[in-house]
Amino acid sequence: GAVVSQHPSRVICKSGTSVKIECRSLDFQATTMFWYRQFPKKSLMLMATSNEGSKATYEQGVEKDKFLINHASLTLSTLTVTSAHPEDSSFYICSARDHQLNEKLFFGSGTQLSVL
Amino acid sequence: SQQGEEDPQALSIQEGENATMNCSYKTSINNLQWYRQNSGRGLVHLILIRSNEREKHSGRLRVTLDTSKKSSSLLITASRAADTASYFCATDYTGRRALTFGSGTRLQVQP
Numbered sequence: 001g002a003v004v005s006q007h008p009s010r011v012i013c014k015s016g017t018s019v020k021i022e023c024r025s026l027d028f029q030a031t032t033m034f035w036y037r038q039f040p041k042k043s044l045m046l047m048a049t050s051n052e053g054s055k056a057t058y059e060q061g062v063e064k065d066k067f068l069i070n071h072a073s074l075t076l077s078t079l080t081v082t083s084a085h086p087e088d089s090s091f092y093i094c095s096a097r098d099h100q101l102n103e104k105l106f107f108g109s110g111t112q113l114s115v116l
Numbered sequence: 117s118q119q120g121e122e123d124p125q126a127l128s129i130q131e132g133e134n135a136t137m138n139c140s141y142k143t144s145i146n147n148l149q150w151y152r153q154n155s156g157r158g159l160v161h162l163i164l165i166r167s168n169e170r171e172k173h174s175g176r177l178r179v180t181l182d183t184s185k186k187s188s189s190l191l192i193t194a195s196r197a198a199d200t201a202s203y204f205c206a207t208d209y210t211g212r213r214a215l216t217f218g219s220g221t222r223l224q225v226q227p
Contacts (some may be wrong), residue, residue, distance in 0.1 A: 032213055043204065043217045043219045043220050044204070045217075046216070093158055095159075103147060103149075106161070108158050110156065
């Protein structure tokens with residue numbers, strides 16, 4: 001089945017630093033990837049839709065200058081949390097659709113970000 | 117918000133018992149999907165039911181969909197301790213490429 005690789009799985013950083021999270025589709029091409037954020041014991045909230053070769057589409061209330069998304073190839077999307085602050089601490093999960101299995105989403109294993 | 121609601125929020129049962137989780141949503145959908153998440157991990161797709169289907173089975177899983185009530189249920193039969201996880205419904209509707217997730221049910225299966 002389709003595999004999505006996400007790393008790092010865990011990162012601890014100081015306030016003010018930037019953190020990059022990578023999401024790769026390993027055995028399929030993903031023209032679209034999705035970035036979700038999840039607080040403890042809560043649901044997944046869509047942050048943005050990442051489109052290969054074009055600008056990401058951000059959900060209402062998500063700061064695009066804060067959460068930079070780059071989708072430079074059909075297999076890689078990155079999320080950079082810029083100038084991270086403690087309130088950015090969260091679990092970030094990427095997902096992608098295999099265009100041949102269009103309806104299902106395949107998820108990365110998530111990144112737990114802790115900002116001190 | 118189009119996010120669905122799930123109930124119960126938490127469910128604790130004994131091994132061998134059945135677990136039922138319910139999901140409600142707010143708008144017309146193309147399909148509804150159920151996912152499982154182990155603590156601190158990504159989500160795993162369990163089953164998909166299309167808007168023109170009413171019931172679907174996969175192993176110990178049974179999903180129903182009532183589009184008139186905008187609701188779905190997930191039944192796990194003969195539960196096992198390994199079924200302990202959070203379960204989310206997710207809706208796929210026209211005009212939105214991303215899935216919209218429900219609030220989730222945390223299932224604890226006691227050995």
